[in-house]
Amino acid sequence: MELPAGPYRQQVIDVLRDLVRIDTTNPPGNETACARYLADLLRPAGIETRILEAAPGRGNLVARLRGSGEARPIMLMGHTDVVAANPEEWQYPPFGAEMHAGYIWGRGATDMKQMVAVNAVTLLALAASGLPLKRDVILAATADEEHGGRLGMGWLVRNLPEILEAECAINEGGGGATSVGGRLFYTCQTAEKGVCRLVVTARAEGRHASQPRRDIATLKLARAISRLGDGYLQAHAIPTMRAALHTVAAAQSSYAAQRVDAMLDEGRIDEALAAAGLDAEGVRRMRPLFYDTAAVTGLAAGDPESINVIPASAVAYIDGRILPGQTREGFVNLVQSHLGNDVQVEVFRNQYSTGLESPFDAPIYSLIEEVVAERCDGAALIPWQCAGSTDAKHLIPRGLPVFGFIPSKPLPPRMSEAGAHANNERIWIENVPFALEMLYDIVARFCLRG
Numbered sequence: 001m002e003l004p005a006g007p008y009r010q011q012v013i014d015v016l017r018d019l020v021r022i023d024t025t026n027p028p029g030n031e032t033a034c035a036r037y038l039a040d041l042l043r044p045a046g047i048e049t050r051i052l053e054a055a056p057g058r059g060n061l062v063a064r065l066r067g068s069g070e071a072r073p074i075m076l077m078g079h080t081d082v083v084a085a086n087p088e089e090w091q092y093p094p095f096g097a098e099m100h101a102g103y104i105w106g107r108g109a110t111d112m113k114q115m116v117a118v119n120a121v122t123l124l125a126l127a128a129s130g131l132p133l134k135r136d137v138i139l140a141a142t143a144d145e146e147h148g149g150r151l152g153m154g155w156l157v158r159n160l161p162e163i164l165e166a167e168c169a170i171n172e173g174g175g176g177a178t179s180v181g182g183r184l185f186y187t188c189q190t191a192e193k194g195v196c197r198l199v200v201t202a203r204a205e206g207r208h209a210s211q212p213r214r215d216i217a218t219l220k221l222a223r224a225i226s227r228l229g230d231g232y233l234q235a236h237a238i239p240t241m242r243a244a245l246h247t248v249a250a251a252q253s254s255y256a257a258q259r260v261d262a263m264l265d266e267g268r269i270d271e272a273l274a275a276a277g278l279d280a281e282g283v284r285r286m287r288p289l290f291y292d293t294a295a296v297t298g299l300a301a302g303d304p305e306s307i308n309v310i311p312a313s314a315v316a317y318i319d320g321r322i323l324p325g326q327t328r329e330g331f332v333n334l335v336q337s338h339l340g341n342d343v344q345v346e347v348f349r350n351q352y353s354t355g356l357e358s359p360f361d362a363p364i365y366s367l368i369e370e371v372v373a374e375r376c377d378g379a380a381l382i383p384w385q386c387a388g389s390t391d392a393k394h395l396i397p398r399g400l401p402v403f404g405f406i407p408s409k410p411l412p413p414r415m416s417e418a419g420a421h422a423n424n425e426r427i428w429i430e431n432v433p434f435a436l437e438m439l440y441d442i443v444a445r446f447c448l449r450g
């Protein structure tokens with residue numbers, strides 16, 4: 001479906017620039033200013049809008065374009081807060097939304113005010129299209145994602161639970177293009193790894209340094225953590241990563257795809273990655289997505305001022321990243337089994353979040369696949385997992401599947417975007433109307449099919 005006649009391709013760029021100019025650095029957030037701007041944009045087109053503040057200034061916008069109600073709604077989600085930016089470290093003002101060298105520069109240009117703009121203009125274009133939509137389209141532009149979403153999506157699902165009636169949601173995450181063996185693949189984020197942070201403690205009697213022993217706390221800890229090896233503790237191909245690798249391999253041959261499947265069945269991850277045709281960089285990026293990992297990020301014992309004292313305890317801090325399906329207890333036991341019983345493993349300050357996965361045998365996933373193939377020269381879609389977390393964590397556990405898809409074409413040679421949280425964050429201007437054309441097509445078809 002093509003956009004209806006109208007200046008939407010220019011409008012989406014203008015809306016993005018307006019949004020970037022509203023400083024929503026979180027904290028303090030001040031997302032209500034963005035919510036008001038969006039409400040003023042959408043209301044004249046007859047779209048219902050509500051601004052809901054979880055706290056003063058922390059506004060969430062929920063807009064709804066009504067369809068016939070024959071099918072369940074689709075939700076387009078995006079957060080309006082951004083992380084801090086220090087203007088002295090930027091080439092152009094981070095809240096200026098200036099255009100230079102083919103980019104729009106500004107905090108939020110890629111994370112993720114571009115998608116908020118695309119979602120809003122998609123709604124305007126759908127409202128103007130006159131298409132007989134069989135489902136409502138809900139737009140949620142929420143606060144506080146960068147600090148976990150407690151005042152944003154986390155608050156909305158408790159205070160406006162009707163949004164959970166949607167069939168699916170489209171979110172940030174995937175949508176990027178990546179090339180393997182000369183073929184182009186677009187990603188759609190269907191999974192997110194969880195986090196489980198640990199503190200490991202070795203204890204023994206403290207004593208004088210002139211009487212070393214094998215069983216002192218420092219050595220117990222050193223021996224234990226050396227057993228973590230490279231930190232890739234347990235291999236498991238979740239459905240998302242299995243399908244991703246299968247699709248990449250199948251682009252070579254069905255034989256390659258069969259080999260990859262068999263290797264994954266046997267837990268031979270590295271061989272499967274190579275057999276799928278990934279280069280060394282691709283293997284490096286993808287390997288953590290097949291494992292529960294543990295990185296030792298801190299060590300503490302003793303005191304240089306008491307260098308002649310053997311301390312009674314030694315601790316290590318571990319940042320664990322766990323696959324969907326792994327549990328808190330399961331990961332603690334896994335790490336303990338590697339480290340042995342000379343040390344004690346506990347969750348650090350309750351820092352645990354579960355991994356998430358949405359089923360991708362869903363109509364919206366097939367539809368995204370179809371639109372990508374048609375509009376991007378036959379490119380294939382692969383489901384994808386990221387190692388970070390998004391507002392999907394408030395929705396997937398409550399039964400609403402979330403698909404991360406911010407469409408962006410590969411950049412021309414010598415261009416490079418700077419992404420989420422980076423200095424000089426910028427987006428290739430052409431990718432803004434591109435995302436609009438893609439998303440409009442996906443949502444329009446989804447709403448016509450019911």
Ligand SMILES: [Zn+2]
Binds near residue numbers: 111112145172420
């Ligand atoms: Zn984001």
